[in-house]
Amino acid sequence: MNAQLFRAHPGLAIGLALTVIFALLALLSVVWTPFPIAEISVARRFATPGPDHWLGTDQLGRDMLSLIMFGTRTSFTVGAIAVLIGAGVGVPLGLAAAIYGGQVEWLVLRFSDLAFAFPAVVIAILIAALMGPGAGNAIIAIGIFNIPVFAQVARGGAIALSTLDFIAAARLAGLSKPGIAMRHLLPNITSLIIVQGTIQLSLGILAEAGLSYIGLGTQPPETSLGLMLRDAQSLFLIHPWLSVAPGLAIVLIVIALNIAGDGLRDALDPRLRRPGLANVAG
Amino acid sequence: MSLVDIADLTIRFVEKAALSGLSLSIDAGDRFGIIGESGSGKSLTALAIAGLLPDNAEVSGSISFDGAPLPADEKVMARLRGQKIGMVFQEPMTALNPLMRVGDQIAEAIALAHAAKQSTVGSLLSEVGLEGRHAERFPHQLSGGQRQRVMIAMALASAPDLMIADEPTSALDVITQRIVLDLIRDICERRQMTLIFISHDMRAVAALCDKVAVMRAGTLIEVGPVATVLADPQHAYTQKLVAATRMVPRQGEPHIAGKALLSVERVTRAFAQGGFWRARRQALLAVDDVSLTISSGECLALVGPSGCGKTTMARMIVGLDMASSGVMQLEDTRYRGTDLPSSRRADISLVFQDPFGSFDPRLTVAQSLGEPLRLVPGVTPMDRQLRIAEAIESVGLDRAMLVRYPHEFSGGQRQRLAIARALVTRPKLVVLDEPVSALDVSVRGDVLDLLARLQSQFGLTYLIISHDLDMVAAMADRVLVMEAGRIVEEGAPAALFAAPQHRLTKALIAARLPNIGA
Numbered sequence: 001m002n003a004q005l006f007r008a009h010p011g012l013a014i015g016l017a018l019t020v021i022f023a024l025l026a027l028l029s030v031v032w033t034p035f036p037i038a039e040i041s042v043a044r045r046f047a048t049p050g051p052d053h054w055l056g057t058d059q060l061g062r063d064m065l066s067l068i069m070f071g072t073r074t075s076f077t078v079g080a081i082a083v084l085i086g087a088g089v090g091v092p093l094g095l096a097a098a099i100y101g102g103q104v105e106w107l108v109l110r111f112s113d114l115a116f117a118f119p120a121v122v123i124a125i126l127i128a129a130l131m132g133p134g135a136g137n138a139i140i141a142i143g144i145f146n147i148p149v150f151a152q153v154a155r156g157g158a159i160a161l162s163t164l165d166f167i168a169a170a171r172l173a174g175l176s177k178p179g180i181a182m183r184h185l186l187p188n189i190t191s192l193i194i195v196q197g198t199i200q201l202s203l204g205i206l207a208e209a210g211l212s213y214i215g216l217g218t219q220p221p222e223t224s225l226g227l228m229l230r231d232a233q234s235l236f237l238i239h240p241w242l243s244v245a246p247g248l249a250i251v252l253i254v255i256a257l258n259i260a261g262d263g264l265r266d267a268l269d270p271r272l273r274r275p276g277l278a279n280v281a282g
Numbered sequence: 283m284s285l286v287d288i289a290d291l292t293i294r295f296v297e298k299a300a301l302s303g304l305s306l307s308i309d310a311g312d313r314f315g316i317i318g319e320s321g322s323g324k325s326l327t328a329l330a331i332a333g334l335l336p337d338n339a340e341v342s343g344s345i346s347f348d349g350a351p352l353p354a355d356e357k358v359m360a361r362l363r364g365q366k367i368g369m370v371f372q373e374p375m376t377a378l379n380p381l382m383r384v385g386d387q388i389a390e391a392i393a394l395a396h397a398a399k400q401s402t403v404g405s406l407l408s409e410v411g412l413e414g415r416h417a418e419r420f421p422h423q424l425s426g427g428q429r430q431r432v433m434i435a436m437a438l439a440s441a442p443d444l445m446i447a448d449e450p451t452s453a454l455d456v457i458t459q460r461i462v463l464d465l466i467r468d469i470c471e472r473r474q475m476t477l478i479f480i481s482h483d484m485r486a487v488a489a490l491c492d493k494v495a496v497m498r499a500g501t502l503i504e505v506g507p508v509a510t511v512l513a514d515p516q517h518a519y520t521q522k523l524v525a526a527t528r529m530v531p532r533q534g535e536p537h538i539a540g541k542a543l544l545s546v547e548r549v550t551r552a553f554a555q556g557g558f559w560r561a562r563r564q565a566l567l568a569v570d571d572v573s574l575t576i577s578s579g580e581c582l583a584l585v586g587p588s589g590c591g592k593t594t595m596a597r598m599i600v601g602l603d604m605a606s607s608g609v610m611q612l613e614d615t616r617y618r619g620t621d622l623p624s625s626r627r628a629d630i631s632l633v634f635q636d637p638f639g640s641f642d643p644r645l646t647v648a649q650s651l652g653e654p655l656r657l658v659p660g661v662t663p664m665d666r667q668l669r670i671a672e673a674i675e676s677v678g679l680d681r682a683m684l685v686r687y688p689h690e691f692s693g694g695q696r697q698r699l700a701i702a703r704a705l706v707t708r709p710k711l712v713v714l715d716e717p718v719s720a721l722d723v724s725v726r727g728d729v730l731d732l733l734a735r736l737q738s739q740f741g742l743t744y745l746i747i748s749h750d751l752d753m754v755a756a757m758a759d760r761v762l763v764m765e766a767g768r769i770v771e772e773g774a775p776a777a778l779f780a781a782p783q784h785r786l787t788k789a790l791i792a793a794r795l796p797n798i799g800a
Contacts, residue, residue, distance in 0.1 A: 165640035166650075168602055169703070172632055173654040174624045187644040 012263025018256035022249075026073035035063035037070050038221050046239055058228075058242055059235060067223055068249050074135060074224035075253065078217070079204030081139045083197050086146020091193060093147070094154025095181045098162060108155070112148030119145070121210065128216045135208075135224070138217040142204045153196045157189035191268035195261055202257030209250050225250050285310040285444060285476050286331055291343035293326055293335065301326050301500045304343070308493075310443070313470055313477040315491035315508065317484060317523070319722040320693070323500040324480045328446045331478065332367055333359040348443065364394045368437030372449040374429035378421040384432045385417025388439060395440030406435040411465060426588070427458035434466065438473075445470070446478045451486060455588040455749050460793035463490050482723055484527040485795035488512055496520050526724045528797055529752040531776065537759055543578040543743050544599065544630075544711055549608030551594050551767075568594040570767035571608070578710065581737065581744040583758035583775070585751065585790065591767040592747045596713050599745065600632040612711070628657040631704035635716035637696035641688035647674070647699060648684035654707045673702040676739075677732060694725030698732065705736065715747045730756060751794055755779060763787050 034054070041061035049056045055064035097108035124141035131137055161167060162185070170180045211217035212226030220227070225246045232242035284307040293301040301323040308314045318324040329335050330345060333352055345352050347366070353359050371377040379387060388403045404414055410431040421429055430450060437445055447466060451459040467490050470477045481487050487494055488508055495505040496519070504517045515521045549572050552565040568591045576582050584592045597603040599610060601622035609616050615626050622630070631654065634640040641650050651670045655661050661669070671681040677698040688696060697717065704712050717733065718726040730753065737744060748754055754761055755775045763771040763778075763786060771784040782788045 165634040165636055166642045169632075169634065169640055169650075170642075170653060171602060172600060172627065174627055174657045175653070184642050184645075188642070 009263045009267050011259045012267055015256050015258070015260030015263055018252065019260050022072055022253050022256065023076060025069050026076050029066070029069035029073045033063070033066035033069050035066045037062055037066045037223060039063075049241075055245055056241060058232070059239070064242070064245055067228055068225070068246060071223050071225040071228055071246060072249060072253065074218055074222060075205045075208055075226075075250075076201075078135060078139050078142065078208040078224075079201045082142035082146055082204045082208075083200050085139070085143030086200060087150045087193060087197060089143075090147040090150025090152075091154040091186075094151035094156075095158055095185055097151065097155045098158035098185070099177045099181050105155075108151055112151050115144060115148040121207070121214075121216075124211050124216045133216045133219060135218045135222065138208055138211045141211070142207045145207070146200050146204065149200060150193065150196060153192055154189060157192045158185045161185055161188055191264075195265045195268060198257055198261035198264055202254045202261070205250070205257070206254055284308060285312075285348055286478075287344075287346045288327070288331070289344045289346075291327075291330060291341070291345060293323075293330065294340040295338060299500060300339075301330075304497075304500075304502055306495060306502065306505065308476065308478065310476055311474055312493050313467070313479065313491045315479045315481065315487035315494040316497060317481060317487055317494060318497035319482055319724060321499065322497040324497050325448055327497070328369075328448050328478060328480055331444075332363055332369060332446060334363075361396075365396060365440050366443045368440065368442040368445045370430070370433045370437050370445065370447040370450045373453050374426065374433045375421060377433055378429060380421050383418055383420055384424065384429075388417070388432065388435050391436040391439035401439060401441065406438055409438065409469065410435045425458075426454050427462060430454065430458075430462050431465065434462075434469070438469065441473070442475065444476045444478065446480070448480045449482070450479075452481070452483070456751070457587055457789055457793040459486070460795065463795075466490060483795075484512065484523060484723065485797065489795050496523065523724055526727045529727075529756045531755040537579050537581060537737070540578040542575050543613065544745075545575045545611045546573055546595075546599070547609050547611070548573050549595075549598065549605045549610060551591070551598060551603065552606040567767050569598070569605075572764075572767070572769055573608075574762060574769065576711065576743055576745060578743050579741060580759045581746065581757055583746040583748060583754040583761045584764055585748055585754055585761060586764035586786070587749060587790075590764045592764050593715060595764075596632070596715050596745065596747050599711075600630050600713050601627060602632075624657055625659075628654070628707040629710045631707060631709040631712055633697075633700050633704045633712065633714045633717050636720050637693050637700055638720075640700050641696065643688055646685055646687060647691075650688070651684070651699065651703045651706055654703060658707055669706055673706040674699070676705065676736065677702045692725075693721050694729060697721055697725075697729055701729075701732065701736070705740070708740070709742070711743045711745065713745045713747070716749070717746070718753060719748070719750060726753075733757070749790075751779065751790060763790070 039062065043061065044053075044057055045059055045061040047053050047057040047061075053063050053065065055068065057063055058067065093108050093111075097105040123144055124138060127137045127141050158181070167180060167184060170184050175183065208217055208224060209226030209229070212224045213230045215230065218224040218227050228246035229243055232239070232246070236243050286306070286308040288304055288306040291301060291304040292299060304323070304327065306327075316324045316327060326335070330341070331347070335341060347362070353362065378384065385403050388406055392401055392403070392406075403417055407414060407417060412428060412431050412435070416424065416428065416432075421432070424432065433450075450466070451462050454462060463486060466477065466479075469475065477491070479487060479491055491508050493506065494508045494511050496503040496511070496517070498519055504511055504515065504520050511520065512524055515524050549569055550567060551569040552567050554565055570591070572595060574582075584595065586592050594603060598605050598619045601617070601620055604619035604621070609618055611617075612622070612626055612629060615623065617623070617626075641647075648670055651673055652666055655666055655669065670684060674681055674684060679695065679698055679702070683691075688699075691699065714733070718729050721729060733744070734757065736742060744757070746754065746757060758775055761773060761775050761778050762769050763784060765786045771778065771782070771787050778787065779791055782791050
């Protein structure tokens with residue numbers, strides 16, 4: 001069944017494979033990197049890629065491969081925790097909006113309008129101004145940005161489901177509104193949420209790179225892909241490789257996650273599985 | 283000579299043959315019916331003739347149209363479709379563009395036809411019995427029957443040689459169905475047009491067509507003139523289908539009606555109509571001052587055309603909707619709808635029309651069936667298992683099926699499961715909302731037999747909501763006819779159908795399609 005799924009959606013296979021490779025690299029950096037990333041050695045700085053340093057070294061003589069592995073880990077961690085925050089708060093909000101309607105729905109929708117109006121960068125600047133820059137604050141900023149996205153996805157999916165007879169049957173069976181949401185709505189919108197989560201993960205990684213680049217995210221001696229770009233930008237003309245390597249890593253991760261997300265949507269979303277039905281109903 | 287020749291047509295999807303070895307020839311001027319249940323390949327046959335098969339279909343065999351094989355090139359095929367073939371689909375709401383006025387849509391069809399003799403929007407509208415002012419409307423401003431007329435007008439725009447109608451009336455109520463069927467027949471006769479009419483309803487085919495093909499599971503079972511096939515079916519399957527179509531009015535004594543179980547007193551349900559000038563709009567009265575009584579043990583039917591408020595009435599009785607005024611009384615509990623106390627909810631249950639939407643696809647059958655048991659106090663887990671097993675066995679299914687998921691069942695089986703779920707709390711009153719109209723003809727009889735058996739076995743009281751008079755005649759002790767929110771006539775089915783008094787009752791009875799072979 002699964003092999004068939006991948007054959008039917010080659011994008012899903014490619015995207016997932018690439019994502020898994022990067023995730024494994026990031027995971028590996030927890031226990032082992034070729035060189036410790038804090039090890040500065042001026043003697044071997046600007047080494048070109050070779051057998052000792054597969055991706056060369058930077059201006060402080062740190063091993064680029066180690067830095068990229070560590071940076072990928074930071075990116076994934078920040079993105080994933082932000083997705084968890086977004087889904088953890090947004091999905092219950094969206095479900096509440098769908099089942100209670102009325103004022104609850106109005107509040108949730110206005111809140112999400114408000115959150116949409118401020119991009120993650122603005123929220124991050126605000127938080128950095130209040131609490132100082134750092135990876136933790138980047139997570140909070142991106143997480144807040146994720147909340148309305150998940151709230152809207154959950155609400156849309158739940159509203160589409162709530163006209164179906166099995167929801168009426170559950171009401172007849174005496175299930176409370178939160179009970180219906182937990183037992184019937186949530187399991188049926190999981191696929192929508194997983195797909196959105198993949199896409200928000202890639203957006204989160206991009207946002208983290210952006211925040212680190214402008215100095216609001218990860219702080220040294222930790223590193224992230226965005227911070228590597230920032231460190232390398234003044235040397236771009238002399239040593240372009242130092243910017244290209246982390247930039248390429250960001251591009252590959254984001255593309256992989258987007259392809260995987262699109263593939264998952266095709267494979268999981270029941271509205272697309274039966275073409276011509278829901279498309280008309282909007 | 284034959285207009286459409288299909289020789290040894292086989293259509294496969296991935297690993298499954300959807301149509302195997304079909305050979306048919308349809309003569310010019312024929313009104314050709316194709317009958318089959320869902321999954322029999324009848325719609326696929328129509329799509330193949332129109333060259334509209336999905337891309338992943340593997341086709342072998344040949345189809346020729348007007349003596350020449352169907353062109354392989356999509357552009358040439360599209361021109362042929364535009365000029366020679368008209369199609370009418372099942373659901374006119376989704377087949378029309380919701381953002382275009384219907385007149386423009388018809389004009390577009392005329393423009394694409396490139397016919398030598400151009401029709402006009404006005405002449406097409408009048409041919410299908412609509413007026414010029416309807417051209418200015420959007421699809422949602424028309425009734426179901428009017429939309430289907432617009433579809434027919436679009437199909438006629440190119441003055442086609444062949445019209446393919448795929449279940450054109452199954453989304454319509456009885457009265458409209460009859461009108462649309464008559465309209466199609468008149469147009470075919472007037473234009474000498476060939477018709478392929480796809481349906482699961484034997485009587486619609488009998489009323490409209492002169493030749494019929496019976497299909498089952500992708501193969502052709504029987505073909506011939508309608509009169510011979512239906513009067514003297516050769517194949518066992520056709521015989522079964524013909525027998526299932528013939529509904530016998532209930533024989534024997536009416537159920538002994540006990541004391542009043544549920545009484546509805548002057549109930550009204552008003553829906554606020556949206557719109558900018560909210561104050562000026564009048565509220566829509568879906569149910570208007572209705573009073574009725576159901577005695578325990580009887581089988582009461584509520585009939586009426588679509589939109590007459592019968593489903594709203596049922597939803598209020600079971601507690602899914604709230605009456606705007608008036609009160610209902612279940613034995614000694616008075617309620618207005620959603621305020622039905624949960625201790626009494628176990629006494630009323632509802633069987634939904636659509637067996638596909640009424641089960642959560644992510645729950646096992648046992649989980650779904652057990653859900654209403656939360657209404658019954660003091661059910662131990664052991665009891666629960668027992669009662670679920672008892673319920674599924676009482677509808678003629680095996681208790682080993684309890685671990686399966688809804689998609690593993692056929693439509694008829696799912697409706698049995700829905701009945702089992704309705705019975706699991708041992709209710710007094712069961713409300714059946716169109717219990718068989720979404721099912722294939724051949725399983726309708728089985729489900730109705732099951733309902734009758736369960737009623738006598740458990741002493742149930744039924745309220746049947748339906749527009750199908752033959753089904754009502756086969757089941758009910760007493761019939762209420764509803765129109766625009768009001769009850770307009772009441773009586774025992776035999777007496778009511780023999781001598782209808784109200785205009786609507788007369789129209790419903792006149793629209794009944796004649797019984798085949800009778």
